[in-house]
Amino acid sequence: MESPAVARAPSRGETRFAIGLFLACLAFHFWGVQVGWQSRNLPGGEFRQAQTALSAYWIKQENNFSLAYPTPVVGKPWSVPMEFPFYQWTVVVTSKVTNWSLTKAGRAVSIACFYLALPAVFLLLRRWNVAPAHRWIVLALLLTCPLYIFYGRAFLIETMALMFSLWFWVAFERAVAERSKLWLAVAIVAGTGAGLVKVTTFLLYLLPAWVWAAMRLWSARRTAWKTDFLWMSAAVALPFAATLWWLRFADATKELNPLGVAFTSANLRSFNFGWEGTYFSADLWATKARIVAEQLTWLPALLFCLLAGVLVRRRWREMGGNLLAFGSVLVVFPILYAHHDYYYVANTVLLLVAMGLALVALAESALPRWAVWAAVLLVPAGQAWRYVQHYYPAQRAISPGGDGLTTSLRALTNPGDVIVVLGQDWNSMTPYYAQRRGVMIRNDIATDADRVERTLAMLDGEKIGALVIVGEPDGARWLIDRAAARGLGREPLYVWRDARIYVPEARRTELLYAILDNPFHEVALAPGVVVPPEDLSARWxxxxxxxxxxxxxxxxxxxxxxxxxxxxxxxxxxxxxxxxxxxxxxxxxxxxxxxxxxxxxxxxxxxxxxxxxxxxxxxxxxxxxxxxxxxxxxxxxxxxxxxxxxxxxxxxxxxxxxxxxxxxxxxxxxxxxxxxxxxxxxxxxxxxxxxxxxxxx
Structure with a gap:
């Protein structure tokens, strides 16, 4: 994947222009990630953001930095670890040190990880002999990418996993090629971090590293391949071991929970890797195509770069390699990348590097300079415009977070109470915004009486503050009866949209007056609930x-x-x-x-x-x-x-x-x-x- 000889080196003026472009794009990105900074809601993949935020909230509340960290969403024991909590720990520590809210701290950590990934990309471009001046052009594309502005500040592990993975890729190649112990240490640390934080992102960046390793071993098959192989093995041994250890530890912890067992690696294998029908699903591919066209970049810019790469006939191998790596995870993880747009934080950098290399090819060509730099300006400007058009309206809205249901649950239940919810899948948004530990029961599990009974039995010693039934799911009446046996009323006290909320019978009158005193958004007393009469007539x-x-x-x-x-x-x-x-x-x-x-x-x-x-x-x-x-x-x-x-x-x-x-x-x-x-x-x-x-x- 070596680049052909460079036809035209950048001049001093072109270098200044490229650096100026980078700084302008950096300023735009820094402005963009702060849009809606005061808002407490989590726009974009809120379902998953809330799960990460819920873990961070309870880690901070309980000062619990154990590996079996709390994610109280499917009952006791409250831990269902999905990823190693390095991101959550960093957010909690940042919140404590700065006295920021968890939302701000989570955004700040994500932004910092994104910025720390940029030097890795800068160094990575060296492998394709991209002149330092031209590397700023590629980084400008990353900074104006709509997805990296919107999700670059999300309460998610994505940018941390990306940072670790990119540094592993760079360090792995440098350690082996230069026999550098320093780079070997970086590779081990970054690879371990990537594998623990998000293994699917780590697997993506192992692919180009493996391709490079295979080519190097083949070319050295008659000389020093054994030495290279030992260095490669040293770089990946600890990351692989740590990743496997964590997966086993996490699965063992999940299996302690009757509902959490559904999140083990074995039970998620089909969802994570798909099955035969998902690899060729027209609907899934249409969804992925829409995400690429509408959310990752500006479609005319993408098409222009692809066309430029073909016409200029430079760096097409490097472009093709990056595009192949970008598309590989769309095949390997067919469902994840169709259902979750935030997953593209992992691979969009590869698409943007391919686009950036097309612009580099233009800059290296003999085309008139005004045409080259006009094209270089057009792509980041188009991406910035796409962000303003697509993501900015949703991001700028200021919200206190949550809705009438979560606000009412937070006000009407005690901090130590547990809320049980049927009909919202395993959505962490309700317990997170309500700031309560939750037992979220999926509709298809509600009919499994034995499983739900075991879940409720494990709550002995805990106080159920509310039962929420959304819609008319099967098994609702049985669950209501079981909750009634634990002190809740058999009839709802209030409703929110299509949700019915049951409260402890002993607190029913008290909570009724609390609802009347606090008009929660879209909350009303349930049909048939009568306000106890209070005679206020004929007296001062x-x-x-x-x-x-x-x-x-x-x-x-x-x-x-x-x-x-x-x-x-x-x-x-x-x-x-x-x-x-x-x-x-x-x-x-x-x-x-x-x-x-x-x-x-x-x-x-x-x-x-x-x-x-x-x-x-x-x-x-x-x-x-x-x-x-x-x-x-x-x-x-x-x-x-x-x-x-x-x-x-x-x-x-x-x-x-x-x-x-x-x-x-x-x-x-x-x-x-x-x-x-x-x-x-x-x-x-x-x-x-x-x-x-x-x-x-």
Whole structure:
């Protein structure tokens, strides 16, 4: 894979141009990875990001840096290790040292790993005799790659695995070729890190290393191949041994969990490596083609580079080798690369190196310099534009993370509680955003009574804070009954979208009031749940001492009253889109105001049913007295204004929402009372008066 002789060396001006391009692209990348930095959600592969973040959260909470690290998503024991926790440990330590949130720390670690991978690519380009000045062009493509901006800051192990794998590739070749003990040490450390952090990424970069090793051994078959083989073996012995040890340790840990056994290497083999039908699946290949075309780069730039590589007829072997390695994992892991776009963090660097080599070939050709550098500028600019068009809108949104379900679970359960969820697969998002340990039960497992019973039995000694049933999965009733045996109610307390949430029976009333006091997004009481009656009628109420949801009766008033008295209790109707307060006589609203000139503005309404012409006098309203009083410190009441609101006798009072405005002056700070009393005859038949939004200025 040696490059032909270079036809044109870069000039000093071209070197400066290439370095300037690299620095501009580095600045763009640094800006891009900080877009949405304050957001606590995890856009892009959130299902998998949440799993990594959940592990980091509980490692930090429990200060648990064991190899069987916590990932409380499928019950006890809480560990189902998927990868060696080097990334999670680094995130937790970074969070503690910097006092950043775990989300920021996770992003920072991923970004740092990506930047630390760039020098490896720079050194790697030496193997194809790429001039140092031209290497900056290739790195510029990596920095403007839409995928590496969006996923380069994700809460994922991907960039760390990529960093280790690239450094292994470089160090492996340098150690063998130069007989360098230093490079051998780098290869051993980087290879061990790559194999432990993510073996599928390590396997990808073993491929070009093996091709290089095979070619070198063949060319030296009659001379020093044995020495080369010993150096190669020394470089991979510990990484291979550590990877195999970790896989066995992780599998043994997973097998301790009735649900975690599904994540062992044997049970995931078909999903990881596919089967015959997946290698030729048109749907899977269409998905992979879409990801390549839409997310990895700018498609016109990719096509241009491929065309340039063919027409210039330079470096096509190197380009072809990188493209072959890029595509190899699409075949070896047919399902993973179709279902998870973040997997492309591992191999997209190979695609970009191939594209960069095409631009290098142009720079080395005899083409006019203006045409070459225009092409060199076009590709990273197109990729930057693709990022802004495709990823930027999703990344810039600021979110507190989670949704109404996770917010409610975090508020309504205790920190030590366990949540059981059926109908969300093994999705770590719910336990992560709820900050609770979870037992996520897949729909197809819910019908395995023995397996689920063993899972629940292992929770003895733990307190189940909530059971969440999403949709209408099979086995739901059986699971509800088993949860009820552990203290949960048999009927849901509240719902969120198509999820029903069951809570401990002993806390049902307490949690009901908590839901009423805290309007969680898209959360409502379950059908049939009745709020326990509380008699608030015919007595003075201190508004500040009411429950929070009861204070919402006065949400349409500014300021809110300090005391109220209502014959039938306070009530508010917001169905019209406005807060309409039911002021049926006798109602008294007391407001505390500063001294000075004030204006009370509101509106009044009596429905037509209160004064229909076909009603007898005894059955109809005779109006409502609406008066405003200033209250003295001695209890005296001084009338500021009064009127009889009577649509039966006064046409101006008929219709919807008649304006009501009163101006008055208080010589000193004090209280005023808005009074609603019966009409002249003293009866309150059909006095269904409503007070619109009120404001006292």
């Amino acid at each position: 109420l201190d508004v500040a001492k009411l429950r929070r949801w009861q204070q919402r009766y006065f949400s349409g008033m500014t300021p809110q009253p300090v005391r109220v008295w209502a014959s039938f209790g306070p009530g508010m109707d917001g169905s019209s889109g406005h807060a309409m307060y039911g002021a049926h006589p006798v109602t008294r609203l007391v407001f505390a105001l500063p001294a000075g000139r004030h204006t009370l503005r509101s509106s009044l309404q009596l429905p037509l049913e209160a004064y229909r012409v076909d009603l007898a006098d005894v059955d109809t309203t005779d109006g409502v007295e609406v008066s405003l009083f200033a209250l003295g410190s001695d209890g005296a009441r001084r009338q500021l204004a009064t009127r009889l609101f009577n649509p039966r006798a006064n046409r101006d009072d008929r219709g919807s929402m008649r304006p009501y405005e009163v101006g008055f002056t208080l010589e000193q700070a004090g209280e005023v009372e808005l009074f609603f009393g019966p009409g002249p005859s003293g009866k309150d038949n059909r006095d269904w008066i409503q007070l619109g939004p009120l404001k006292i200025e």
